[in-house]
Amino acid sequence: MTAEIPGAVEAPEPTGAAPVRPRPRPHRNKVPEVTPYFWVIKVLCTTVGETAADLLNEKLGLGLTGVSLLMSAVLVGVLVAQFRTAAYRPGVYWSAVAMISVVGTLLSDNLTDNLGVPLETSTVAFALVLGAVFAVWFRSERTLSIHHIDSTRRESFYWLAVLFTFALGTAAGDLVAERLDLGYSLSAVLFAAALAVVAAARSLGLGAVGSFWTAYILTRPLGASLGDYLSQPTTDGGLGMGTVITSVLFLAVILGLVVFLTVTRRDVSGPGRGTPQQG
Template sequence: MNILPGARYWLNKVPQVTVLFWIIKMMSTTVGETAADFLNANLHFGLAATTALTGMLFIVALLFQLRASRYVPALYWITVVFVSVFGTLVTDNLTDQLNVPLAASTALFSIALIATFAVWYAQEKTLSIQSIDSPRRELFYWAAILFTFALGTAAGDWLAEGLQLGYANSALLFGGLIAAVALFRYVFKADAVACFWVAYVLTRPFGASCGDLLSQPASNGGLGFGTVEASIVFLALIVGMVTYLSLVPQRLKQ
């Protein structure tokens, strides 16, 4: 029996880490930031209703993702977009509703993420996303993803707003840190798994800072393109790239 070149790719429930993976991830992060602002402020849903709605959508998407027997690009990235929005709103609720300082939220979600990794490694002896091939590993994976989005939101807002660094400077800072992680990985041969998760956390505040920079009015330090326009553009780009990824395996089967 002949095995197709991409057959092993389907054994894992998450995509291969490529340049396209990081581009879609950062765009989904930007959509998470702008969509949360759009639902909360523009459509006047309010923070509580927006959180409840996106939380339910995330749970539904996650259930379908967990039931799938293989990696399905559209399903996976829909789940990422919803967890991005929901993770953003978790931090926003702590800040706006419960008056938890952003520094405290950053510390809280850092501890939660480290604890998730500790339990995950103790149970599975690996944190590699190249081996998300069992229900338990996938649950650990999505728990970590949720905490990375909440942590990235808290850290990004803390620097951009709490420390008044500004959206542009925050984007430059987190972009520089991502570049440093890439340097450590490819030049100094640092551990691939550690570099992946550090970069995954950093892409959240980087994407959010870019989203705020594009959507927020000039009076708030942004470029004033608006949340609707920014969300539509990035959603369209995500749909285009995910459609491409969905068609590639079909070409391999021909």
């Protein structure tokens, strides 16, 4: 029971006023800031993509096609989780990168090993497909910047581009390694030098978008060369650590870095730094 105040006049309810609608939630970028952590984890994911693809193909006994179908199904599940987040989540995001690295590797390997497509042909084909993805993306959104991956359509273009950078990097890396016969260690040095050239060009005025995607492609064969150097037998020019040890080692480092970034938010800019973003 509430006490009535003598003489009080009840205010009439407003009529015709527009209903108050909840303010829409701001869209936040679904991709981390490009920091040294970004490139370190990217290379590690690339290495795992190479060694894990070899490991699964050897140990599961499903054949290249069976492993490809299995990993593609896992990738779809991870991407569904990624698309359902409202903001960048280190664990979900980097799981998607690691899985897309495996699938991109298998995509190139299937063309070469199962269908007999020459590496020259697959390299050119992947480059053309990637160029088409970028062209449609830019025509639709007027930008290829990863700082504005804040809608479902932009995120779809982003992950499609990432898939074909991995496939292109795999084909191009195998092409260079087989044609030049440099060995794993020298191949890694070659691709590291190419990345240094991109970094120098960026400091001299190369556009941020172009330099980012060029570096993203080059880190694929760099990581693959490192993975092969560590895992392959000494008779083949490697260190003989094997795919199991190499994969577990790199996965452990990735996990440690992802946990660190989840806690510290070092790869998040703006008001989200230091506090978890709500999903």
